[in-house]
Amino acid sequence: MRIAIVTETFLPSTDGIVTRITKAIEFMCRQGHQVLVIAPDIEGLPEYFEGAKVRGANTIKFFLYKQRPWAIPDSKVKVWLEEFQPDIVHAVNPASLTASAVYYANKLKIPLLCSFHTNLPDYADRYRVGFIKPILWRYIRKMHNKALVNLVTSQAMYDLLEAKDISNLQILPKGVDTINRHPRFHSEEMRHHLCQGNHNKKLLIYVGRLAPEKGIQRLRPLFDQRKDICLAIVGDGPARAELEEVFKNTPTFFTGFLHGKELSMAYASADAFVFPSTSETLGLVITESMASGTPVIAAYSPPTAEQIDHGESGLIYQEESMSTLHQAIDLLEDSQLVEKIRLNGREYAEAFSWDNASQAMLDAYTLAIERYKN
Structure with a gap:
């Protein structure tokens, strides 16, 4: 053809x-x-x-x-x-x-x-x-x-x-590439790199294009109330300079684009993948995170809800409710729940x-x- x-x-x-x-x-x-x-x-x-x-x-x-x-x-x-x-x-x-x-x-x-x-x-x-x-x-x-x-x-x-x-x-x-997005890529060295010295904090990661419609700036208020998290923002785009100013003086690390094994390690080495965008028609990075064995915390939108069963294969919060985002992050303390989400997320990704x-x-x-x- x-x-x-x-x-x-x-x-x-x-x-x-x-x-x-x-x-x-x-x-x-x-x-x-x-x-x-x-x-x-x-x-x-x-x-x-x-x-x-x-x-x-x-x-x-x-x-x-x-x-x-x-x-x-x-x-x-x-x-x-x-x-x-x-x-x-x-x-x-x-x-x-x-x-x-x-x-x-x-x-x-x-x-x-x-x-x-x-x-x-x-x-x-x-x-x-x-x-x-x-x-x-x-x-x-x-x-x-x-x-x-x-x-x-x-x-x-x-x-x-x-x-x-x-x-x-x-x-x-x-x-989804379930071979190159896999829990085996977990790396303490990569985790330390992404944490930038904040090794005792929960590492949240975002992967994607840095643009206004992605809603990344809505994560900034987290740092006004919590001292137990750090954030790695993987990617680049037109909003990077503005976002770097927004997250100034917070434990946030902008890595730029990562590819290949480095990106696989970044996915697999975080405590959770955070996805604030509600403008997606799907959101492939959600499935990539699941394949990597990393729990997803995502803002509710109909396409996202198709991929995540809340409390089973991931966690969903409401875009306009910071309290529901805080609650989702607090659930990372429940090791049994996190392990269930990791396993169910990986099983979901393997179907594709x-x-x-x-x-x-x-x-x-x-x-x-x-x-x-x-």
């Missing part, structure tokens, strides 16, 4: 969307499929990835999110699709560049599949431009309803898009693999092609 994937985010960026796409490309190329990737032309964009050709589209700075460049609709997408002659076009998060994929797939009569990974209308509230939400939903509905299959990452997102009159929905299974998730994506491509023929 010849597969064209057009995406708003790709390497060298690091986030859940990029992880899912790269794992899928690795799998597809191993299976003998030919893949073209069209992505924003940012510094570090590879020319090839795992045998897939990568094309870079022009970028601009967007006034609502000035910290990173965004690709814009580009007529070169038509040229690249005509050259490649794909059997299927996959528009990942059709918004700007990927709107070109939707338009030209239809114009060139190529089967189209879209996937929904970012709840942009929810971001509108967080960036104080909620008045544009109806416009965003009309645009999202228009884009996605041109697709023969629309992939979503959770039942919560399926229900949301169905309520917004978007059709041809299908849930894409999650994936990137190969199965990627095969499901391929199956959805086949379904879209069959629907087009019919």
